[in-house]
Amino acid sequence: MRFNPKARLDSGQVQNRRGSGGGGGGFGFPAGGGGSGMKVGGGIGGVIVVIIIIVLTQFVGGGGGTSSLPGGAGGAASDSGPVSTGGQELAHCRTGADANQDPDCARVAVVNSIQAYWQDALPDQAGRRYAEADTVIFSDQVGTGCGGATSDVGPFYCPPDQQVYLDTTFFEDMLEGQLGGKGGDFAEAYVLAHEYGHHIQNLLGTMGRVRTQQGADSDAVRLELQADCYAGMWSKFATEVEDADGEVFISELTQEDISEALDSARAVGDDRIQQKTSGRVNPDQWTHGSAEQRMRWFETGRAKGSLQACDTFGARSL
Template sequence: MRFNPRARLDSSQVQVRRGGGGGGRGLPIPIPSSTGGRGGLGGVVLLILIFVIVQAVNGGGGGAGGAGGAAPDDSQVQGLDCTSGADANKTEQCALVADVNNIQAFWAGELPQQADVAYSKSLAVFFSRSTQTGCGGATAQVGPFYCPTDKTVYLDTTFFKDMLQGDLGAKGGPFSEAYVLAHEYGHHVQDLLGTMGKVRTQKGPQSDTVRLELQADCYAGMWSKYATTVEDANGEVYILDLTQDDIARALDAAAAVGDDRIQQKSGGRVNPESWTHGSASARMYWFKTGLSQGTLDACDTFSARDLHL
Protein backbone atom coordinates (compact mmCIF):
# COMPACT_ATOMS: atom_id res chain seq x y z
CA MET A 1 0.00 0.00 0.00
CA ARG A 2 1.57 3.26 -1.15
CA PHE A 3 0.14 6.74 -0.77
CA ASN A 4 0.53 9.32 -3.51
CA PRO A 5 3.16 11.83 -2.28
CA ARG A 6 1.33 14.59 -4.18
CA ALA A 7 -2.02 13.99 -2.50
CA ARG A 8 -3.08 16.75 -0.11
CA LEU A 9 -4.32 15.71 3.31
CA ASP A 10 -7.03 17.41 5.34
CA SER A 11 -6.09 16.96 8.99
CA SER A 12 -9.21 18.80 10.13
CA GLN A 13 -11.14 15.55 9.63
CA VAL A 14 -9.16 13.98 12.48
CA GLN A 15 -8.73 15.03 16.08
CA VAL A 16 -6.10 13.66 18.46
CA ARG A 17 -6.86 13.83 22.17
CA ARG A 18 -4.53 13.15 25.04
CA GLY A 19 -5.91 10.95 27.81
CA GLY A 20 -7.85 11.88 30.87
CA GLY A 21 -11.10 13.22 29.49
CA GLY A 22 -13.52 10.35 30.12
CA GLY A 23 -16.91 10.70 31.66
CA GLY A 24 -18.90 12.29 28.88
CA ARG A 25 -22.49 12.62 30.04
CA GLY A 26 -22.06 10.03 32.74
CA LEU A 27 -23.16 7.12 30.56
CA PRO A 28 -20.49 4.40 30.44
CA ILE A 29 -19.86 2.34 27.31
CA PRO A 30 -19.36 -1.24 28.52
CA ILE A 31 -18.66 -3.03 25.26
CA PRO A 32 -18.26 -6.73 26.08
CA SER A 33 -15.39 -8.85 24.83
CA SER A 34 -14.79 -12.57 25.09
CA THR A 35 -11.06 -11.88 25.37
CA GLY A 36 -11.50 -10.31 28.78
CA GLY A 37 -9.90 -7.16 27.41
CA ARG A 38 -11.15 -4.45 25.11
CA GLY A 39 -14.35 -4.55 23.14
CA GLY A 40 -14.36 -5.75 19.56
CA LEU A 41 -14.94 -3.81 16.34
CA GLY A 42 -18.28 -2.15 15.90
CA GLY A 43 -19.22 -1.18 19.44
CA VAL A 44 -22.15 0.63 17.86
CA VAL A 45 -24.43 -2.23 19.01
CA LEU A 46 -24.56 -1.07 22.63
CA LEU A 47 -24.11 2.53 21.57
CA ILE A 48 -27.47 2.36 19.83
CA LEU A 49 -29.06 1.54 23.18
CA ILE A 50 -27.09 4.31 24.89
CA PHE A 51 -28.12 6.67 22.08
CA VAL A 52 -31.77 6.08 22.98
CA ILE A 53 -31.01 6.85 26.63
CA VAL A 54 -29.15 10.03 25.70
CA GLN A 55 -32.09 11.12 23.53
CA ALA A 56 -34.46 10.60 26.45
CA VAL A 57 -32.22 12.46 28.90
CA ASN A 58 -31.96 15.40 26.50
CA GLY A 59 -35.60 15.44 25.50
CA GLY A 60 -34.94 13.98 22.06
CA GLY A 61 -32.39 16.65 21.25
CA GLY A 62 -30.30 14.56 18.88
CA GLY A 63 -26.79 15.35 20.06
CA ALA A 64 -24.16 17.42 18.38
CA GLY A 65 -24.71 16.30 14.80
CA GLY A 66 -22.50 17.03 11.80
CA ALA A 67 -18.79 16.43 12.19
CA GLY A 68 -18.75 17.55 15.78
CA GLY A 69 -18.28 15.63 18.97
CA ALA A 70 -18.37 16.02 22.73
CA ALA A 71 -16.09 18.97 23.39
CA PRO A 72 -12.92 18.03 25.27
CA ASP A 73 -10.79 20.42 27.27
CA ASP A 74 -8.67 22.45 24.83
CA SER A 75 -5.51 21.25 26.54
CA GLN A 76 -6.32 17.68 25.50
CA VAL A 77 -6.48 18.35 21.76
CA GLN A 78 -3.32 18.01 19.71
CA GLY A 79 -2.70 19.33 16.23
CA LEU A 80 -1.55 17.09 13.39
CA ASP A 81 1.26 17.93 11.01
CA CYS A 82 0.00 15.81 8.11
CA THR A 83 -0.27 17.70 4.86
CA SER A 84 0.59 15.26 2.07
CA GLY A 85 0.69 11.66 0.96
CA ALA A 86 4.44 11.83 1.54
CA ASP A 87 3.70 12.32 5.24
CA ALA A 88 1.31 9.35 5.11
CA ASN A 89 4.12 7.17 3.75
CA LYS A 90 6.31 8.17 6.73
CA THR A 91 4.10 7.89 9.82
CA GLU A 92 1.20 5.69 10.91
CA GLN A 93 -0.77 8.64 12.24
CA CYS A 94 -0.63 10.50 8.92
CA ALA A 95 -1.49 7.26 7.11
CA LEU A 96 -4.68 7.07 9.19
CA VAL A 97 -5.47 10.68 8.26
CA ALA A 98 -5.06 9.75 4.59
CA ASP A 99 -7.36 6.76 5.10
CA VAL A 100 -10.05 8.94 6.68
CA ASN A 101 -9.76 11.50 3.87
CA ASN A 102 -9.97 8.75 1.25
CA ILE A 103 -12.94 6.97 2.83
CA GLN A 104 -14.93 10.17 3.25
CA ALA A 105 -14.16 11.41 -0.25
CA PHE A 106 -15.37 8.06 -1.60
CA TRP A 107 -18.69 8.20 0.23
CA ALA A 108 -19.18 11.89 -0.60
CA GLY A 109 -19.31 10.87 -4.26
CA GLU A 110 -20.84 7.41 -4.01
CA LEU A 111 -23.68 7.89 -1.52
CA PRO A 112 -25.58 10.55 -3.52
CA GLN A 113 -25.03 8.54 -6.69
CA GLN A 114 -26.24 5.20 -5.35
CA ALA A 115 -28.80 6.25 -2.75
CA ASP A 116 -29.64 9.90 -3.51
CA VAL A 117 -28.51 10.77 0.02
CA ALA A 118 -26.02 13.54 0.77
CA TYR A 119 -22.91 12.53 2.67
CA SER A 120 -21.95 14.60 5.73
CA LYS A 121 -18.44 14.27 7.10
CA SER A 122 -17.79 12.48 10.36
CA LEU A 123 -14.91 13.49 12.62
CA ALA A 124 -12.46 10.75 13.59
CA VAL A 125 -11.12 11.06 17.14
CA PHE A 126 -7.93 9.22 18.09
CA PHE A 127 -7.54 9.08 21.86
CA SER A 128 -5.46 7.44 24.56
CA ARG A 129 -6.62 6.25 28.00
CA SER A 130 -10.04 7.95 27.98
CA THR A 131 -12.14 10.63 26.33
CA GLN A 132 -15.55 12.23 26.32
CA THR A 133 -18.04 11.25 23.63
CA GLY A 134 -21.63 12.03 22.83
CA CYS A 135 -22.44 8.46 23.89
CA GLY A 136 -20.68 8.60 27.24
CA GLY A 137 -17.19 8.14 28.63
CA ALA A 138 -14.89 5.98 26.51
CA THR A 139 -11.75 4.38 27.92
CA ALA A 140 -8.90 2.30 26.57
CA GLN A 141 -11.04 -0.79 27.31
CA VAL A 142 -13.33 0.17 24.42
CA GLY A 143 -12.51 -0.88 20.87
CA PRO A 144 -13.14 1.32 17.83
CA PHE A 145 -16.74 2.52 17.63
CA TYR A 146 -19.07 4.97 15.97
CA CYS A 147 -21.28 7.17 18.14
CA PRO A 148 -24.55 8.09 16.38
CA THR A 149 -25.25 10.90 18.85
CA ASP A 150 -22.31 13.08 17.82
CA LYS A 151 -21.72 11.40 14.43
CA THR A 152 -18.11 10.65 15.33
CA VAL A 153 -15.74 7.70 14.94
CA TYR A 154 -13.59 6.95 18.00
CA LEU A 155 -10.40 4.92 18.09
CA ASP A 156 -8.06 4.16 20.98
CA THR A 157 -4.55 4.60 19.59
CA THR A 158 -3.29 1.36 21.13
CA PHE A 159 -5.96 -0.82 19.51
CA PHE A 160 -4.03 -2.01 16.47
CA LYS A 161 -0.95 -3.25 18.33
CA ASP A 162 -2.45 -4.32 21.65
CA MET A 163 -5.70 -5.91 20.57
CA LEU A 164 -5.94 -6.51 16.85
CA GLN A 165 -2.43 -7.91 16.55
CA GLY A 166 -1.88 -8.74 20.23
CA ASP A 167 -4.97 -10.30 21.79
CA LEU A 168 -6.61 -11.36 18.52
CA GLY A 169 -3.50 -12.40 16.61
CA ALA A 170 -4.17 -10.58 13.33
CA LYS A 171 -1.24 -10.05 10.96
CA GLY A 172 -1.73 -6.29 10.97
CA GLY A 173 -0.37 -3.85 8.42
CA PRO A 174 -1.50 -0.47 7.04
CA PHE A 175 -4.45 -1.78 5.05
CA SER A 176 -5.79 -3.82 7.95
CA GLU A 177 -5.89 -0.53 9.85
CA ALA A 178 -7.63 1.12 6.91
CA TYR A 179 -10.23 -1.70 6.99
CA VAL A 180 -10.99 -0.93 10.64
CA LEU A 181 -11.62 2.73 9.83
CA ALA A 182 -13.66 1.84 6.74
CA HIS A 183 -15.82 -0.48 8.86
CA GLU A 184 -16.55 2.27 11.39
CA TYR A 185 -17.31 4.78 8.64
CA GLY A 186 -19.65 2.12 7.27
CA HIS A 187 -21.66 2.63 10.44
CA HIS A 188 -21.77 6.36 9.72
CA VAL A 189 -23.17 5.58 6.27
CA GLN A 190 -25.78 3.33 7.90
CA ASP A 191 -26.69 6.20 10.21
CA LEU A 192 -27.15 8.55 7.25
CA LEU A 193 -29.27 5.96 5.43
CA GLY A 194 -31.45 5.28 8.48
CA THR A 195 -30.41 1.62 8.61
CA MET A 196 -29.81 1.71 12.36
CA GLY A 197 -33.54 2.09 12.83
CA LYS A 198 -33.95 -1.49 11.57
CA VAL A 199 -32.15 -2.97 14.56
CA ARG A 200 -34.55 -4.90 16.79
CA THR A 201 -32.88 -8.17 17.79
CA GLN A 202 -29.62 -7.83 19.69
CA LYS A 203 -27.96 -11.28 19.72
CA GLY A 204 -27.75 -14.41 17.64
CA PRO A 205 -26.28 -15.46 14.28
CA GLN A 206 -29.24 -14.04 12.32
CA SER A 207 -29.85 -11.04 14.58
CA ASP A 208 -30.20 -7.47 13.36
CA THR A 209 -27.00 -6.44 15.13
CA VAL A 210 -25.05 -9.11 13.24
CA ARG A 211 -26.62 -7.95 9.98
CA LEU A 212 -25.64 -4.36 10.83
CA GLU A 213 -22.02 -5.36 11.46
CA LEU A 214 -21.75 -7.53 8.35
CA GLN A 215 -23.15 -4.70 6.26
CA ALA A 216 -20.45 -2.38 7.65
CA ASP A 217 -17.88 -4.97 6.55
CA CYS A 218 -19.46 -4.99 3.10
CA TYR A 219 -19.28 -1.20 2.95
CA ALA A 220 -15.59 -1.43 3.89
CA GLY A 221 -15.17 -3.79 0.94
CA MET A 222 -16.97 -1.32 -1.33
CA TRP A 223 -14.50 1.41 -0.43
CA SER A 224 -11.59 -1.00 -0.89
CA LYS A 225 -12.72 -1.73 -4.46
CA TYR A 226 -12.34 1.92 -5.41
CA ALA A 227 -9.71 3.07 -2.91
CA THR A 228 -7.00 3.62 -5.54
CA THR A 229 -9.31 5.78 -7.68
CA VAL A 230 -10.51 8.23 -5.01
CA GLU A 231 -9.09 11.74 -5.54
CA ASP A 232 -8.36 14.73 -3.35
CA ALA A 233 -9.65 18.24 -4.10
CA ASN A 234 -6.85 18.74 -6.65
CA GLY A 235 -7.58 15.56 -8.59
CA GLU A 236 -4.70 13.54 -7.12
CA VAL A 237 -5.46 9.96 -6.02
CA TYR A 238 -4.73 9.24 -2.37
CA ILE A 239 -3.49 5.66 -2.84
CA LEU A 240 -1.23 4.62 -5.69
CA ASP A 241 -1.61 0.86 -5.37
CA LEU A 242 -2.97 -1.98 -3.27
CA THR A 243 -1.45 -5.44 -3.41
CA GLN A 244 -3.05 -8.83 -2.92
CA ASP A 245 -1.20 -8.95 0.40
CA ASP A 246 -2.94 -5.73 1.48
CA ILE A 247 -6.35 -7.24 0.73
CA ALA A 248 -5.36 -10.49 2.45
CA ARG A 249 -4.41 -8.56 5.58
CA ALA A 250 -7.74 -6.75 5.60
CA LEU A 251 -9.54 -10.09 5.31
CA ASP A 252 -7.34 -11.48 8.08
CA ALA A 253 -8.34 -8.58 10.33
CA ALA A 254 -12.03 -9.15 9.51
CA ALA A 255 -11.68 -12.81 10.44
CA ALA A 256 -9.81 -12.01 13.65
CA VAL A 257 -12.77 -10.02 14.98
CA GLY A 258 -15.34 -12.70 14.15
CA ASP A 259 -17.39 -13.74 17.16
CA ASP A 260 -16.37 -17.39 16.87
CA ARG A 261 -12.66 -16.51 16.67
CA ILE A 262 -12.92 -14.28 19.74
CA GLN A 263 -14.72 -17.02 21.67
CA GLN A 264 -12.07 -19.55 20.64
CA LYS A 265 -9.26 -17.19 21.65
CA SER A 266 -10.83 -16.79 25.08
CA GLY A 267 -10.80 -20.56 25.55
CA GLY A 268 -14.57 -20.81 25.71
CA ARG A 269 -16.98 -22.73 23.53
CA VAL A 270 -18.38 -21.23 20.37
CA ASN A 271 -21.91 -20.05 21.15
CA PRO A 272 -23.65 -18.52 18.09
CA GLU A 273 -26.63 -17.41 20.19
CA SER A 274 -24.41 -14.82 21.88
CA TRP A 275 -23.01 -13.39 18.64
CA THR A 276 -23.32 -9.68 17.95
CA HIS A 277 -20.92 -9.24 15.00
CA GLY A 278 -20.93 -12.45 12.96
CA SER A 279 -18.53 -15.31 12.37
CA ALA A 280 -15.07 -14.97 10.86
CA SER A 281 -16.23 -16.58 7.62
CA ALA A 282 -19.28 -14.28 7.38
CA ARG A 283 -17.21 -11.15 7.97
CA MET A 284 -14.79 -12.17 5.23
CA TYR A 285 -17.64 -13.11 2.90
CA TRP A 286 -19.36 -9.73 3.16
CA PHE A 287 -16.11 -7.79 2.86
CA LYS A 288 -15.39 -9.73 -0.33
CA THR A 289 -18.95 -9.09 -1.55
CA GLY A 290 -18.46 -5.35 -1.26
CA LEU A 291 -15.03 -5.66 -2.84
CA SER A 292 -16.33 -7.57 -5.88
CA GLN A 293 -19.75 -5.94 -6.38
CA GLY A 294 -19.17 -2.39 -5.17
CA THR A 295 -22.85 -1.51 -4.67
CA LEU A 296 -25.13 -0.72 -1.75
CA ASP A 297 -27.69 -3.19 -3.09
CA ALA A 298 -25.17 -6.03 -2.94
CA CYS A 299 -24.55 -5.15 0.70
CA ASP A 300 -28.20 -5.49 1.77
CA THR A 301 -27.63 -7.94 4.61
CA PHE A 302 -31.04 -7.18 6.10
CA SER A 303 -32.76 -8.79 3.10
CA ALA A 304 -30.29 -11.65 2.75
CA ARG A 305 -31.59 -15.10 3.70
CA ASP A 306 -28.10 -16.57 3.78
CA LEU A 307 -25.51 -14.62 5.79
CA HIS A 308 -22.89 -17.27 4.94
CA LEU A 309 -22.17 -18.06 8.55
Protein backbone atom coordinates (compact mmCIF):
# COMPACT_ATOMS: atom_id res chain seq x y z
CA MET A 1 0.00 0.00 0.00
CA ARG A 2 1.35 3.38 -1.02
CA PHE A 3 -0.09 6.75 -0.13
CA ASN A 4 -0.27 9.64 -2.55
CA PRO A 5 2.44 12.09 -1.42
CA LYS A 6 0.20 15.00 -2.47
CA ALA A 7 -2.75 13.94 -0.33
CA ARG A 8 -3.60 16.31 2.50
CA LEU A 9 -4.15 14.62 5.87
CA ASP A 10 -6.50 15.64 8.65
CA SER A 11 -4.73 14.61 11.86
CA GLY A 12 -7.69 15.86 13.90
CA GLN A 13 -9.52 12.59 13.15
CA VAL A 14 -7.01 10.62 15.22
CA GLN A 15 -6.29 11.22 18.91
CA ASN A 16 -3.05 10.07 20.47
CA ARG A 17 -3.57 9.15 24.13
CA ARG A 18 -0.65 6.81 24.55
CA GLY A 19 1.05 7.16 27.89
CA SER A 20 -1.78 9.23 29.36
CA GLY A 21 -3.10 6.49 31.63
CA GLY A 22 -6.51 6.90 30.08
CA GLY A 23 -8.39 6.85 33.39
CA GLY A 24 -9.31 3.23 32.83
CA GLY A 25 -7.99 1.73 36.04
CA GLY A 26 -10.08 -0.29 38.44
CA PHE A 27 -12.33 -2.03 35.94
CA GLY A 28 -12.55 -5.84 35.78
CA PHE A 29 -12.63 -7.98 32.64
CA PRO A 30 -14.65 -11.06 33.54
CA ALA A 31 -14.90 -13.92 31.08
CA GLY A 32 -18.20 -13.77 29.28
CA GLY A 33 -18.54 -17.36 28.21
CA GLY A 34 -18.02 -16.53 24.56
CA GLY A 35 -20.27 -13.48 24.64
CA SER A 36 -20.71 -11.21 21.67
CA GLY A 37 -19.16 -8.11 23.17
CA MET A 38 -22.61 -6.68 24.00
CA LYS A 39 -23.57 -6.68 27.66
CA VAL A 40 -27.32 -6.69 28.20
CA GLY A 41 -29.59 -6.79 31.17
CA GLY A 42 -33.23 -7.74 31.50
CA GLY A 43 -35.75 -5.01 32.15
CA ILE A 44 -39.45 -4.17 32.04
CA GLY A 45 -40.73 -4.37 28.48
CA GLY A 46 -37.72 -6.16 26.99
CA VAL A 47 -33.97 -6.04 26.84
CA ILE A 48 -32.09 -3.01 28.15
CA VAL A 49 -28.65 -2.43 26.75
CA VAL A 50 -26.52 -1.62 29.76
CA ILE A 51 -23.13 -1.32 28.11
CA ILE A 52 -22.15 -1.84 24.50
CA ILE A 53 -18.67 -2.45 23.24
CA ILE A 54 -17.86 -4.05 19.90
CA VAL A 55 -14.49 -5.77 19.68
CA LEU A 56 -12.64 -7.21 16.74
CA THR A 57 -11.81 -10.52 18.45
CA GLN A 58 -12.98 -12.39 21.52
CA PHE A 59 -9.48 -13.64 22.28
CA VAL A 60 -8.24 -12.19 25.57
CA GLY A 61 -5.04 -13.46 27.08
CA GLY A 62 -5.57 -17.11 26.17
CA GLY A 63 -9.03 -17.21 27.70
CA GLY A 64 -10.24 -20.13 25.63
CA GLY A 65 -12.19 -18.10 23.12
CA THR A 66 -14.21 -16.05 25.58
CA SER A 67 -15.06 -12.38 25.46
CA SER A 68 -14.23 -9.73 28.01
CA LEU A 69 -16.17 -6.60 28.78
CA PRO A 70 -15.04 -3.46 30.56
CA GLY A 71 -16.97 -2.25 33.54
CA GLY A 72 -17.92 -5.63 34.96
CA ALA A 73 -21.25 -7.40 34.82
CA GLY A 74 -24.14 -4.99 34.71
CA GLY A 75 -21.87 -1.94 34.86
CA ALA A 76 -23.15 1.30 33.44
CA ALA A 77 -21.27 3.35 30.90
CA SER A 78 -18.87 5.90 32.29
CA ASP A 79 -20.41 9.32 32.92
CA SER A 80 -17.09 11.00 32.24
CA GLY A 81 -16.49 10.58 28.54
CA PRO A 82 -13.09 10.37 26.92
CA VAL A 83 -10.88 13.43 27.01
CA SER A 84 -10.27 14.75 23.50
CA THR A 85 -6.76 15.73 22.55
CA GLY A 86 -7.80 17.21 19.21
CA GLY A 87 -5.12 15.24 17.39
CA GLN A 88 -2.47 17.83 18.27
CA GLU A 89 0.17 15.19 19.01
CA LEU A 90 -0.12 14.00 15.39
CA ALA A 91 0.04 17.46 13.84
CA HIS A 92 3.21 16.42 12.02
CA CYS A 93 1.06 14.14 9.85
CA ARG A 94 0.27 16.57 7.06
CA THR A 95 0.59 14.72 3.74
CA GLY A 96 0.64 11.33 2.13
CA ALA A 97 4.41 11.62 2.02
CA ASP A 98 4.37 11.65 5.83
CA ALA A 99 2.11 8.58 5.77
CA ASN A 100 4.65 6.70 3.66
CA GLN A 101 7.31 7.32 6.32
CA ASP A 102 5.52 7.30 9.67
CA PRO A 103 3.21 4.49 10.94
CA ASP A 104 1.05 6.93 12.91
CA CYS A 105 0.64 9.13 9.85
CA ALA A 106 -0.30 6.02 7.86
CA ARG A 107 -3.08 5.39 10.38
CA VAL A 108 -4.26 8.97 9.97
CA ALA A 109 -4.32 8.52 6.19
CA VAL A 110 -6.29 5.27 6.44
CA VAL A 111 -8.83 6.81 8.84
CA ASN A 112 -9.16 9.84 6.54
CA SER A 113 -9.74 7.55 3.55
CA ILE A 114 -12.31 5.37 5.31
CA GLN A 115 -14.28 8.37 6.54
CA ALA A 116 -14.12 10.17 3.20
CA TYR A 117 -15.47 7.01 1.56
CA TRP A 118 -18.44 6.74 3.91
CA GLN A 119 -19.07 10.49 3.67
CA ASP A 120 -20.23 9.81 0.12
CA ALA A 121 -21.30 6.16 0.23
CA LEU A 122 -23.69 6.35 3.18
CA PRO A 123 -25.88 9.16 1.77
CA ASP A 124 -25.76 7.62 -1.71
CA GLN A 125 -26.73 4.11 -0.63
CA ALA A 126 -28.74 4.65 2.54
CA GLY A 127 -29.93 8.25 2.35
CA ARG A 128 -28.28 8.92 5.71
CA ARG A 129 -25.74 11.59 6.58
CA TYR A 130 -22.38 10.34 7.77
CA ALA A 131 -21.11 11.58 11.15
CA GLU A 132 -17.37 11.47 11.69
CA ALA A 133 -15.90 9.24 14.40
CA ASP A 134 -12.42 9.77 15.82
CA THR A 135 -9.91 6.98 16.26
CA VAL A 136 -8.20 7.02 19.66
CA ILE A 137 -4.75 5.45 19.86
CA PHE A 138 -3.97 4.44 23.45
CA SER A 139 -1.60 2.30 25.46
CA ASP A 140 -2.27 -0.04 28.38
CA GLN A 141 -5.69 1.32 29.37
CA VAL A 142 -8.21 3.96 28.39
CA GLY A 143 -11.41 5.54 29.66
CA THR A 144 -14.32 5.50 27.21
CA GLY A 145 -18.02 6.21 27.04
CA CYS A 146 -18.44 2.44 27.49
CA GLY A 147 -16.34 2.32 30.63
CA GLY A 148 -12.67 1.44 31.11
CA ALA A 149 -10.77 -0.82 28.73
CA THR A 150 -7.29 -2.27 28.58
CA SER A 151 -5.12 -3.41 25.70
CA ASP A 152 -6.34 -7.00 26.21
CA VAL A 153 -9.71 -6.11 24.69
CA GLY A 154 -8.18 -5.52 21.26
CA PRO A 155 -9.43 -2.83 18.85
CA PHE A 156 -13.04 -1.84 19.51
CA TYR A 157 -15.78 0.65 18.75
CA CYS A 158 -17.74 2.36 21.51
CA PRO A 159 -21.23 3.46 20.40
CA PRO A 160 -21.98 5.98 23.19
CA ASP A 161 -19.03 8.21 22.30
CA GLN A 162 -18.86 7.09 18.65
CA GLN A 163 -15.13 6.46 18.67
CA VAL A 164 -12.77 3.70 17.58
CA TYR A 165 -10.15 2.63 20.11
CA LEU A 166 -6.83 1.06 19.14
CA ASP A 167 -3.75 -0.03 21.03
CA THR A 168 -1.28 -0.61 18.22
CA THR A 169 0.59 -3.30 20.18
CA PHE A 170 -2.36 -5.56 19.26
CA PHE A 171 -0.93 -6.19 15.81
CA GLU A 172 2.46 -7.50 16.87
CA ASP A 173 1.61 -8.99 20.23
CA MET A 174 -1.76 -10.59 19.53
CA LEU A 175 -2.57 -10.69 15.81
CA GLU A 176 0.89 -11.80 14.74
CA GLY A 177 2.21 -13.21 18.01
CA GLN A 178 -0.60 -15.17 19.65
CA LEU A 179 -2.95 -15.64 16.71
CA GLY A 180 -0.29 -16.36 14.10
CA GLY A 181 -1.35 -13.78 11.50
CA LYS A 182 1.13 -12.38 9.00
CA GLY A 183 0.30 -8.77 9.81
CA GLY A 184 1.29 -5.99 7.44
CA ASP A 185 0.20 -2.44 6.69
CA PHE A 186 -3.10 -3.44 5.15
CA ALA A 187 -3.85 -5.78 8.03
CA GLU A 188 -4.05 -2.63 10.15
CA ALA A 189 -6.20 -0.95 7.51
CA TYR A 190 -8.61 -3.91 7.56
CA VAL A 191 -8.92 -3.68 11.34
CA LEU A 192 -9.71 0.04 11.20
CA ALA A 193 -12.17 -0.44 8.34
CA HIS A 194 -13.92 -3.20 10.31
CA GLU A 195 -14.32 -0.95 13.35
CA TYR A 196 -15.67 1.87 11.20
CA GLY A 197 -18.08 -0.72 9.84
CA HIS A 198 -19.48 -0.88 13.37
CA HIS A 199 -19.81 2.90 13.31
CA ILE A 200 -21.92 2.60 10.15
CA GLN A 201 -24.08 0.01 11.90
CA ASN A 202 -24.51 2.39 14.81
CA LEU A 203 -25.58 5.22 12.50
CA LEU A 204 -28.03 2.94 10.68
CA GLY A 205 -29.49 1.47 13.88
CA THR A 206 -28.37 -2.06 13.01
CA MET A 207 -27.04 -2.74 16.50
CA GLY A 208 -30.60 -2.67 17.78
CA ARG A 209 -31.29 -5.84 15.78
CA VAL A 210 -28.95 -7.94 17.91
CA ARG A 211 -30.94 -10.27 20.13
CA THR A 212 -28.98 -13.55 20.09
CA GLN A 213 -25.40 -13.11 21.22
CA GLN A 214 -23.84 -16.52 20.78
CA GLY A 215 -23.85 -19.30 18.21
CA ALA A 216 -22.92 -19.83 14.58
CA ASP A 217 -26.18 -18.27 13.32
CA SER A 218 -26.51 -15.62 16.03
CA ASP A 219 -27.22 -11.94 15.51
CA ALA A 220 -23.83 -11.15 17.05
CA VAL A 221 -22.08 -13.15 14.33
CA ARG A 222 -24.19 -11.45 11.67
CA LEU A 223 -23.18 -8.05 13.07
CA GLU A 224 -19.47 -8.89 12.93
CA LEU A 225 -19.59 -10.41 9.46
CA GLN A 226 -21.42 -7.33 8.21
CA ALA A 227 -18.62 -5.14 9.59
CA ASP A 228 -16.16 -7.31 7.65
CA CYS A 229 -18.27 -6.80 4.54
CA TYR A 230 -18.29 -3.04 5.06
CA ALA A 231 -14.49 -3.15 5.36
CA GLY A 232 -14.42 -4.90 2.01
CA MET A 233 -16.61 -2.17 0.51
CA TRP A 234 -14.07 0.49 1.43
CA SER A 235 -11.17 -1.59 0.13
CA LYS A 236 -12.87 -1.89 -3.27
CA PHE A 237 -12.74 1.87 -3.73
CA ALA A 238 -9.71 2.68 -1.57
CA THR A 239 -7.57 3.91 -4.46
CA GLU A 240 -10.38 6.20 -5.63
CA VAL A 241 -11.21 8.00 -2.38
CA GLU A 242 -10.10 11.64 -2.51
CA ASP A 243 -9.23 14.37 -0.06
CA ALA A 244 -10.85 17.81 -0.14
CA ASP A 245 -8.51 18.89 -2.95
CA GLY A 246 -9.34 15.95 -5.19
CA GLU A 247 -6.14 14.02 -4.46
CA VAL A 248 -6.52 10.29 -3.75
CA PHE A 249 -5.27 9.18 -0.35
CA ILE A 250 -4.05 5.77 -1.49
CA SER A 251 -2.23 5.62 -4.80
CA GLU A 252 -1.43 1.91 -4.90
CA LEU A 253 -3.08 -1.19 -3.47
CA THR A 254 -1.68 -4.57 -4.47
CA GLN A 255 -3.01 -8.11 -4.28
CA GLU A 256 -0.49 -8.69 -1.49
CA ASP A 257 -2.24 -5.95 0.49
CA ILE A 258 -5.60 -7.67 0.03
CA SER A 259 -3.98 -10.95 1.04
CA GLU A 260 -2.85 -9.31 4.29
CA ALA A 261 -6.43 -8.29 5.04
CA LEU A 262 -7.75 -11.76 4.28
CA ASP A 263 -5.06 -13.36 6.42
CA SER A 264 -6.06 -11.12 9.32
CA ALA A 265 -9.74 -11.99 8.83
CA ARG A 266 -8.77 -15.66 8.89
CA ALA A 267 -6.63 -15.23 12.02
CA VAL A 268 -9.51 -13.75 14.03
CA GLY A 269 -12.10 -16.35 13.01
CA ASP A 270 -13.85 -17.98 15.97
CA ASP A 271 -12.96 -21.51 14.90
CA ARG A 272 -9.28 -20.67 14.47
CA ILE A 273 -9.08 -18.88 17.82
CA GLN A 274 -10.85 -21.72 19.61
CA GLN A 275 -8.56 -24.29 18.02
CA LYS A 276 -5.44 -22.36 19.04
CA THR A 277 -6.58 -21.63 22.59
CA SER A 278 -8.49 -24.76 23.62
CA GLY A 279 -7.73 -27.33 20.93
CA ARG A 280 -11.37 -27.76 19.97
CA VAL A 281 -14.02 -25.91 17.97
CA ASN A 282 -17.47 -25.18 19.42
CA PRO A 283 -19.78 -23.26 17.04
CA ASP A 284 -22.31 -22.76 19.83
CA GLN A 285 -19.91 -20.25 21.39
CA TRP A 286 -19.16 -18.30 18.22
CA THR A 287 -19.59 -14.54 18.40
CA HIS A 288 -17.75 -13.28 15.31
CA GLY A 289 -17.92 -16.02 12.67
CA SER A 290 -15.51 -18.60 11.32
CA ALA A 291 -12.29 -17.81 9.49
CA GLU A 292 -13.90 -18.82 6.19
CA GLN A 293 -16.96 -16.65 6.82
CA ARG A 294 -14.94 -13.59 7.77
CA MET A 295 -12.81 -13.84 4.65
CA ARG A 296 -15.82 -14.52 2.43
CA TRP A 297 -17.86 -11.57 3.67
CA PHE A 298 -14.87 -9.25 3.30
CA GLU A 299 -14.57 -10.48 -0.27
CA THR A 300 -18.32 -10.00 -0.78
CA GLY A 301 -18.05 -6.35 0.18
CA ARG A 302 -15.01 -5.95 -2.02
CA ALA A 303 -16.69 -7.58 -5.02
CA LYS A 304 -20.15 -5.99 -4.72
CA GLY A 305 -19.38 -2.66 -3.04
CA SER A 306 -22.91 -2.15 -1.71
CA LEU A 307 -24.75 -2.07 1.59
CA GLN A 308 -27.40 -4.34 0.12
CA ALA A 309 -24.86 -7.05 -0.66
CA CYS A 310 -23.69 -6.85 2.97
CA ASP A 311 -27.12 -7.61 4.44
CA THR A 312 -26.00 -10.46 6.70
CA PHE A 313 -29.19 -10.15 8.75
CA GLY A 314 -31.25 -11.02 5.69
CA ALA A 315 -28.93 -13.81 4.53
CA ARG A 316 -30.31 -17.33 4.84
CA SER A 317 -26.84 -18.75 5.08
CA LEU A 318 -23.74 -17.14 6.52
